[in-house]
Amino acid sequence: MKKLLVANRGEIAIRVMRTAKNMGIKTVAVFSEVDRNAPHVKFADQAVCIGPAPSNASYLLGQKIIDVSKALNVDAIHPGYGFLSENADFAELCEAHNIIFIGPRSKAIRVMGSKLAAKETVKAYNIPMVPGTDEAITDISEAQHIAKSIGFPILIKASAGGGGKGMRIVKHESEFKSQMDRAISEATNAFGDGSVFIEKYVASPRHIEIQIMADSHGNVLHLFERECSIQRRHQKVVEEAPSSALTPALREEMGQAAINVARSCDYIGAGTVEFLLDENLNFYFLEMNTRLQVEHPVTEWIAGVDLVALQIQVAKGEKLNITQDQLKINGHALELRVYAEDPMNDFLPSVGTLDVYKLPEGKNIRVDNGFEEGMDIPIYYDPMLSKLITYGKTREEAIELMIEAIDNYHIKGVETTLPFGRFVCEHDAFRSGTFDTHFVKTHYAPNLLEKQQQIEANIAAKLALKHYLAEQNILRVPD
Structure with missing residues (x-):
């Protein structure tokens, strides 16, 4: 190559x-x-x-x-x-x-690109799955009957897509028809395919994904998990590795399940198997992403590998040069997606020019960046500017370094998710590890962020005044 x-x-x-x-x-x-x-x-x-x-x-x-x-x-x-x-x-x-x-062969992409086909494919490997339908549904009356048999609350999901599109939570039967109509319409508009499926809604889930890597010689590895539960609109904002929720035994069990998912479709290359983890630490297969994930840097840091280099080696037909026994978790890594979005206004895209754009630097700080100062933010694409990643020997160390890095990341001209990232890192629920995918809904509100920023501004002003008064009291001896 x-x-x-x-x-x-x-x-x-x-x-x-x-x-x-x-x-x-x-x-x-x-x-x-x-x-x-x-x-x-x-x-x-x-x-x-x-x-x-x-x-x-x-x-x-x-x-x-x-x-x-x-x-x-x-x-x-x-x-x-x-x-x-x-x-x-x-x-x-x-x-x-x-x-x-x-990337993988087209067959694997096609199978795993359909959530229903993926579920059918992994059945033979006894992968735990959330109770639900085994085939696509477009008939609303039939779907309502199935939903009643599963039991509310249920989740309607587009078979052909992701990113939260065509997804609806239905808590009561009376809402079912209207939510089903919306899900089918949204799925049709987004993916050209209105088929949806129904599954039991897991009330307090954590989003745990396992990184896998497979070569064309039959070797499949898992490179541990990433916790991706801090989300807005069903899309990730903060990710970390490893998860604070998993025990070593559960990590191994989920890792082997991910390997089996990869084997079920003769997978080659880098992929990610996503699971829901409930409050009782039961896990359920969600889907497989047949590509490199946005959050791959946190895995690279704790596993000590270059996933892109491994992708290239595997694509060239080479054998993986590492074994499962050689892979060990070393430390903790955290990632914040720096989006040009306004967390004070429902995370809506913030369009403008990067009048100031200064990246943080330092040991154990990594910024995967795609912009420069003076550039405009195009309205045509995803509004992510960069990914801010920090590493520490412990989770606490990685969190503290993330806060410091956020403070040293200077952007003017557009609003970003940097203040939200700081809010997450300072919140007791996140720091204690007792959070789930409902973190934003449960713990976050724009007024809380505004209050936090006012407190920080007052502290900064007081420190500046104290420093000024101290300077005035210094006896200056003339030359």
């Missing part, structure tokens, strides 16, 4: 290119017109514009990306996450043109 094209943008494009360059592989960036001066374009050895700003006219044009790859003699394509990363048709297109797709 001599040349790799990254079919993505922003921080993940740079992150993949950095490892590729370290491995002596030339890199190619693709970009939309609005990203012409983006950092990932400058970082690559070559860069090609593939269309206008909207993703469906640029980053989602699989055939155009293939054409660029052929013209530049590209050996492999890394899709990052999002865009074409879980598109089975694109993986097949790469295979058809003898270009290495750095």
Whole structure:
């Protein structure tokens, strides 16, 4: 493998290119017109514009990306996450043109891309699953009958999608029809597929995911878990590894379950198996993400591996050079997704220019970043600016360093999730480890964040005044 094209943008494009360059592989960036001066374009050895700003006219044009790859003699394509990363048709297109797709085979993507197909596939391995339907449903009266037999509350979920779209919690039977209509409509609009399924709603779940890595020689490893329970709108904001909830025995049990999920679909490459963990530490298979996850850096830090390097090695047909026995958890890592969103206004996207953009630096601080000072935030893509990751020998150390790093991350021009990250890190529920996916709903409100910021501002003002008065009392001896 001599040349790799990254079919993505922003921080993940740079992150993949950095490892590729370290491995002596030339890199190619693709970009939309609005990203012409983006950092990932400058970082690559070559860069090609593939269309206008909207993703469906640029980053989602699989055939155009293939054409660029052929013209530049590209050996492999890394899709990052999002865009074409879980598109089975694109993986097949790469295979058809003898270009290495750095990810699983198209069959595995297709199976795990449907939640219902995934559940059917893993059945033979006795993976624990939440009680629910085994097939897609569009008939509302039939669905209502099934929901009653499962027992309310239930969860309606889109079969073809994720990210909280087409998902509805139904607490009472009287709400069922209206919520079912909304879920089907939303799933149709988002994924072109209105099929949904129903499962029992786990009331106080934690979102635990297991990182796996598999090669083409039959070796499958798990690289421990990540806790991803701090979410807004069913999307993650704060992640950590390892989880404070898991015992060593439970970690091993979930790790083996994740390995079995990978084996069930002949998986190759990096993947993540997601589970729900209830208040009694029972776990249930949720889905498999057939790509590199946004939060992969926390796993890299505690496991001491470069997941992108492993992806590339496996894609080249090499055997994994580590064994399960060699993998050990070392320390604790925490990640905050720094979104251009306003936590004071329901986390709505914050559009503007990065008038000030200074990143924190220091030992055990990592920033995977895709922006520069002076850049505008495009309205066409996910509003994540960067990922702020900290590491410590203990969870407490990683949390304290995260607070310090947040304080040293200076952004002006847009609102971000940095203040929310600080709120989480200082909250007793998070620090004690007694939280679940309802953290935002249970513990967070904009007025609490505003109150916290006022207290911090008052403390800063008092410290400044104290320092000023102390300076005035110093006897200054003339030269």
